[in-house]
Amino acid sequence: MLETVTTSPDFPIPDSQKAWVLGDVGELIHTEKPIPVPDKAEVLVRIDAIAVCGTDIEVIYHGPPALIHGGGPHNKNWTPGHEYMGTVVALGPGVDEYAIGDRITVEIHAGCGRCKRCREGMYTSCHNYGKNYQGNDKGHRANGFTTDGGFCEYAVNNINTMVKISNHMSDEEATLVVTAGTSMYGYTELGGLVAGDSVVVTGPGPIGLLGVAVAKALGASPVILSGTRDNRLKIGTKLGADHVINVRNEEDVVAKVKELTNGIGADFVLECSGAPNALNEAGYMVNRGGKICLAAFPSEQVPVDVMNIVANNIYLYGIRGEGQSGTKRAAALMEMKRFDATLIHTHTFHMDDLPEAIRYAKDRIEDAIKVVLKNDASLAKQAAAE
Ligand SMILES: [Zn+2]
Numbered sequence: 001m002l003e004t005v006t007t008s009p010d011f012p013i014p015d016s017q018k019a020w021v022l023g024d025v026g027e028l029i030h031t032e033k034p035i036p037v038p039d040k041a042e043v044l045v046r047i048d049a050i051a052v053c054g055t056d057i058e059v060i061y062h063g064p065p066a067l068i069h070g071g072g073p074h075n076k077n078w079t080p081g082h083e084y085m086g087t088v089v090a091l092g093p094g095v096d097e098y099a100i101g102d103r104i105t106v107e108i109h110a111g112c113g114r115c116k117r118c119r120e121g122m123y124t125s126c127h128n129y130g131k132n133y134q135g136n137d138k139g140h141r142a143n144g145f146t147t148d149g150g151f152c153e154y155a156v157n158n159i160n161t162m163v164k165i166s167n168h169m170s171d172e173e174a175t176l177v178v179t180a181g182t183s184m185y186g187y188t189e190l191g192g193l194v195a196g197d198s199v200v201v202t203g204p205g206p207i208g209l210l211g212v213a214v215a216k217a218l219g220a221s222p223v224i225l226s227g228t229r230d231n232r233l234k235i236g237t238k239l240g241a242d243h244v245i246n247v248r249n250e251e252d253v254v255a256k257v258k259e260l261t262n263g264i265g266a267d268f269v270l271e272c273s274g275a276p277n278a279l280n281e282a283g284y285m286v287n288r289g290g291k292i293c294l295a296a297f298p299s300e301q302v303p304v305d306v307m308n309i310v311a312n313n314i315y316l317y318g319i320r321g322e323g324q325s326g327t328k329r330a331a332a333l334m335e336m337k338r339f340d341a342t343l344i345h346t347h348t349f350h351m352d353d354l355p356e357a358i359r360y361a362k363d364r365i366e367d368a369i370k371v372v373l374k375n376d377a378s379l380a381k382q383a384a385a386e
């Protein structure tokens with residue numbers, strides 16, 4: 001570590017770490033890497049636990065939206081993973097916003113801080129995304145997308161990408177804050193949810209399920225969740241859905257939503273399914289002047305009923321990541337125990353077993369929803385508590 005970096009004997013830092021790197025398509029290699037050194041406005045985080053995200057699987061098997069050294073992420077000695085939590089163990093020069101020993105969870109995008117969108121607070125839409133390598137360095141960071149991520153033991157984080165968490169929140173729960181933060185950002189882009197407004201969430205994946213929880217915590221009424229799997233819809237009910245619709249059993253989902261919203265349709269739709277018919281259905285479910293947030297990667301391109309959108313003054317928003325400090329606001333709701341995010345955590349693995357954890361998440365083995373990996377520090381803490 002450099003002299004300007006502050007460390008503590010309470011948290012000794014080893015000379016190197018075990019880290020997973022992305023090899024060929026779908027290939028993860030366990031290797032040894034140096035411990036990164038925090039610069040100005042950065043800290044070193046000891047990673048205690050990390051959740052697998054659908055986007056990790058996208059990156060590992062397809063590449064985008066990861067962008068490493070101006071190109072794809074494969075075979076670049078690069079570490080994926082972005083939904084982690086841990087402990088601050090070293091401070092970069094001048095950092096006094098955090099102390100060594102702080103428990104934190106992370107969000108992804110630091111942004112470059114110098115482009116138009118960053119200056120507007122839209123750091124997840126940074127115009128210099130991925131520009132952080134030699135000869136083209138604007139300082140952008142998105143750990144697990146454009147810089148090294150969290151499937152390892154130590155990572156450097158910009159101080160603006162962290163949220164302090166209390167000891168009341170478990171490591172597992174803390175890894176889910178960023179997912180709830182994405183849902184929160186969706187509602188923020190829709191104009192901020194007003195208590196009493198009706199919300200439909202389509203697709204009970206992690207963002208959809210926590211989208212239900214966040215909507216309910218913000219006072220939305222009614223909250224309606226649609227999907228195809230009864231076990232997930234049941235979790236949605238526990239997280240606060242007033243009504244669930246299994247689209248396999250319901251002949252006309254749009255009619256059902258209208259029936260549940262006094263005949264006029266919902267004020268907001270948070271689309272988390274990525275299904276081919278999802279946007280058009282959302283357009284028919286939402287009321288005139290209503291708003292749709294698209295939060296899922298689609299599986300294919302589809303024709304869109306533009307006439308319906310124009311004639312009814314419907315607003316469409318695409319969101320990337322968890323902007324506008326959504327993660328901090330979601331963490332606040334979780335600290336208040338306004339919902340139990342751990343209902344979506346289904347499986348836990350040791351960090352050494354990453355390929356198996358990815359397989360569970362990807363193939364939804366044993367109905368896996370959120371799969372969490374833990375490093376020894378987290379397992380030791382757990383053993384001490386038991
Ligand atoms: Zn994610």
Ligand SMILES: [Zn+2]
Nearest residue numbers: 112115118126
């Ligand atoms: Zn920027």
